[in-house]
Amino acid sequence: MKRARRLVTLSHSYVxxxxxRLANEMALVGAGTWDVTTVAxxxxxxxxxxxxxxxxxxxxxxxxxxxxxxxxxxxxxLYGPEVRAHLASSADLVHAWEEPYVLxxxxxxxxxxxxxxxxxxxxxxxxxxxPPPFAQAERVVVQRSAGWVAWGETVKDNLLTRPGYAERPAxxxxxxxxxxxxxxxxxxxESLRQELGWATSGPPVVGFLGRFVPEKGVPLLMAALDAxxxxxxxxxxxxxxxxxxxxxxxxxxxxxxxxxxxxxxHGVPRAxxxxxxxxxxxxxxxxxxxxxxxxLAEGFACGVPVLGSDxxxxxxxxxxxxxxxxxxxxxxxxxxxxxxxxxxERREALAARGRERAVTRFAWPVVAKAHLDFFTELLERxx
Numbered sequence: 578m579k580r581a582r583r584l585v586t587l588s589h590s591y592v593x594x595x596x597x598r599l600a601n602e603m604a605l606v607g608a609g610t611w612d613v614t615t616v617a618x619x620x621x622x623x624x625x626x627x628x629x630x631x632x633x634x635x636x637x638x639x640x641x642x643x644x645x646x647x648x649x650x651x652x653x654x655l656y657g658p659e660v661r662a663h664l665a666s667s668a669d670l671v672h673a674w675e676e677p678y679v680l681x682x683x684x685x686x687x688x689x690x691x692x693x694x695x696x697x698x699x700x701x702x703x704x705x706x707x708p709p710p711f712a713q714a715e716r717v718v719v720q721r722s723a724g725w726v727a728w729g730e731t732v733k734d735n736l737l738t739r740p741g742y743a744e745r746p747a748x749x750x751x752x753x754x755x756x757x758x759x760x761x762x763x764x765x766x767e768s769l770r771q772e773l774g775w776a777t778s779g780p781p782v783v784g785f786l787g788r789f790v791p792e793k794g795v796p797l798l799m800a801a802l803d804a805x806x807x808x809x810x811x812x813x814x815x816x817x818x819x820x821x822x823x824x825x826x827x828x829x830x831x832x833x834x835x836x837x838x839x840x841x842x843h844g845v846p847r848a849x850x851x852x853x854x855x856x857x858x859x860x861x862x863x864x865x866x867x868x869x870x871x872x873l874a875e876g877f878a879c880g881v882p883v884l885g886s887d888x889x890x891x892x893x894x895x896x897x898x899x900x901x902x903x904x905x906x907x908x909x910x911x912x913x914x915x916x917x918x919x920x921x922e923r924r925e926a927l928a929a930r931g932r933e934r935a936v937t938r939f940a941w942p943v944v945a946k947a948h949l950d951f952f953t954e955l956l957e958r959x960x
Contacts, residue, residue, distance in 0.1 A: 581607075581609060581610055581611055581612040582610065582611050582670065582952075582956070583614070583666075583668050583669045584607075584611050584612065584613045584614070584668070584669065584670050584671075584672060584952065585614050585616060585664065585666075586600050586603075586613065586615050586616070586638075586671075586674065587615070587616040587617075587656070587663075587671070587672070587675070588615075588617065588673070589617075589618055589621055590674060591615050591616070591617030591630075591640070592617050592618050592619075592621045592623075592629070592630050593628060594632070594633040594636075597615055597633075597636065597640065598753065598755070599674075599753060599941070599945060599948070600638040601613075601636050601637045602753070602942055602945035603638070603945040603948055604638040605637045605942070606942055606946050607945075611949060613637070613638040613639070614639045615638050615640045615641070616641050616643055616656075616660060616663050617640060617641070617642055617643070618630065618642070618644070618648065618656070619642040619644060619645070620644075620645065621645055621648045621654075622648045622649045630642045643656055643657045643659050643660045644657025644659065645657065651679060652679050652711065653679075653680050654679075655680055655681055656684060656685070660684075660688065661688050664685065664693075665688070668689075668693050669693070669694075669956065670693065670695075670723075670955070671689045671694070672696045672698070672952070673685045673686070673696070673697045673698070674697075674698050676697075676700075676701065677697050677699060677714070677715045677718035677722075677725075678701075678711040678712070678714050678715040678718075679711070679714065680710070680714060682697060682714065683714040683717055686721040686722065687717070689721070694723035694724070694952075694955050694959060695721055695722050695723055696722060696723060696725060696726065696951075696952065697718060697725050698725065698726035698728060699725060699727060700727075700728040700729070700868045701732060701735065701736065702729060702731045702732045702735050702868050702889055702890065703735065703864070704735055704738065716741060719740075719741040719745065720741055722745055723745070723746070723959070724745050724746040724747060724748070724951065724955045725745055725746075725747050725748075726747070726748055726948065726951065727747060727750070728750070728752060728869060729749060729751065729869050729889075729894075730893045731866075731893065732749065732868065732890070733747055733749040746951075746954070746958070748947070748951040750944060750948060751938065751939055752871060752874070752939070752944070753939055753940065753941040753943075753945070754875055754877075754935060754941070756878045756935055756936050756939070758843070758846055759845075759846045759875050759878035759879050760846070760878060760932075761850065761879055761880035761928070761932065762847075762850050762879075763850055765846070765847045765850050766847060766851035767851070768847075769847050769848060769850075769851040770782070770851050773812070774832070775810065775832075775835075780807075780808035780809050780918070781810070781853035781918045781924075782810045782811070782812050782852050783798075783809050783810070783811045783812070783852070783853070783918070784813075784848070784853075784854065784855045784881070785811075785813045785814065785815070785855075785856055785857075786815060786845065786857075786876070787814075787815045788815055788816070788817040789813070789815055789816060789818065790817045790818060791860065792859065792860050792861075792865055793817075793857075793858070793859055794857070794858025794860050794886060795819050796819075797858045797860065797905070797907060798858050798910070799823070800907045801910035801911045801914060802830075802914075804907060804908075804911045805914055805918075806915065807914070807918045808918075809833065809918060810832075810833050811827070811830070811833065811835070812835050812837065812848070812852060813827070813834075813835070813837065814837045814838075814845070814848045815838065816839065820836065823836050845875060846875070846879055850879050850881070852881050853882070853918070853924060854881070854882050854914065854918065855872065855873075855876040855881045855882070855883045855884070856883075856884045856885075856914075857870055857873055857876075857883065857885040857886065857891065858884075858885075858904065859886045859888040859889065859891060860886065860888060860904050860905070861888045861889065861904060866888050866889035866890075867886075867889035867891050868889060868890055869890050870889075870890060870894045873885055873891065873894045873895060874894065874935055876931065877899070877931035878931075878932065878935035878936075880929070880932045882899070882900075882917060882923075882924045882927035882931065883898070883899035883900070883927070883931055884899065884910070884913055884914070884917070885899055885900070885901055885902070886901070886902055887901050887902065887903060887904050896938075898930040898931045898934040900917070900927070
């Protein structure tokens with residue numbers, strides 16, 4: 578009987594159980610042909626609070642905890658020396674969910690034995706110049722790698738212009754969404770509307786999900802709604818520095834607008850199902866453009882019609898399942914919203930296309946299989 582290939586996948590993000598979903602799905606999809614081990618920090622300083630590794634019940638992949646040093650900095654942190662044993666063991670392929678320009682990415686590339694293919698993944702969709710030692714780290718990691726995974730087509734397009742990247746096999750793979758957790762459930766959404774004090778009948782609900790910041794298009798969406806002649810209600814779900822301004826705006830619209838903060842991840846499907854249209858008006862800045870748009874895939878999975886801007890990866894994520902609009906045109910957004918709010922039939926057709934796209938392109942088993950297929954291709958190239 579042929580031995581299962583051993584995949585070791587490492588990431589500081591794996592300290593959070595939800596972030597191990599890809600690894601667990603790869604273990605499930607590759608059962609019998611792949612043996613998957615995740616390596617995660619036992620402790621990591623998160624953006625909001627310290628994080629301690631906790632194992633979830635019935636995880637398909639094996640998880641090993643190691644120390645992490647200097648974890649207050651994503652660029653400068655390092656894995657503890659015990660990570661060497663995991664990389665020097667009988668791994669057939671090492672997968673690092675660390676950017677190639679950070680020191681941890683360099684550490685993992687150097688510690689992986691030369692005979693073992695090393696694959697990194699990246700979400701960098703802007704052309705940047707890194708200062709020392711990060712520029713040097715990127716060059717070494719790319720040279721050492723057997724291939725790389727781009728979290729989106731715009732990421733791949735951007736990096737193919739940088740030295741060394743085009744010389745390595747690459748695959749653009751989207752992020753995944755749980756299509757069982759995120760699914761159409763209008764009764765669930767209606768219960769949230771009632772909690773918000775909205776009547777069962779009323780104008781369609783225009784929704785926003787994400788950070789309340791200018792680059793996510795909050796000011797544009799407020800302006801488009803202000804200009805809209807068609808009756809509407811608006812639900813903004815998320816949090817961020819614009820919360821105060823958003824609440825002031827909502828107050829001026831009385832019963833038509835609601836702002837909902839502090840929603841946990843498992844509560845997001847309920848919020849999405851309370852919307853008749855989801856808007857993602859992301860705005861490109863010199864330092865940022867949308868890398869994937871997780872809210873788009875989650876909206877599709879819940880059967881919510883989606884309007885998205887033409888920033889970054891949004892058009893690639895949307896495909897023909899949503900409506901792509903110019904990111905800076907308030908008039909275009911106002912017109913598109915009016916057209917969609919006035920046509921239940923069009924919203925229903927978009928909802929069906931979105932759900933199909935979520936299931937066939939973004940479902941976790943699909944994303945996991947795409948990774949394993951790429952890893953298999955790299956191993957076969959090595960003979």
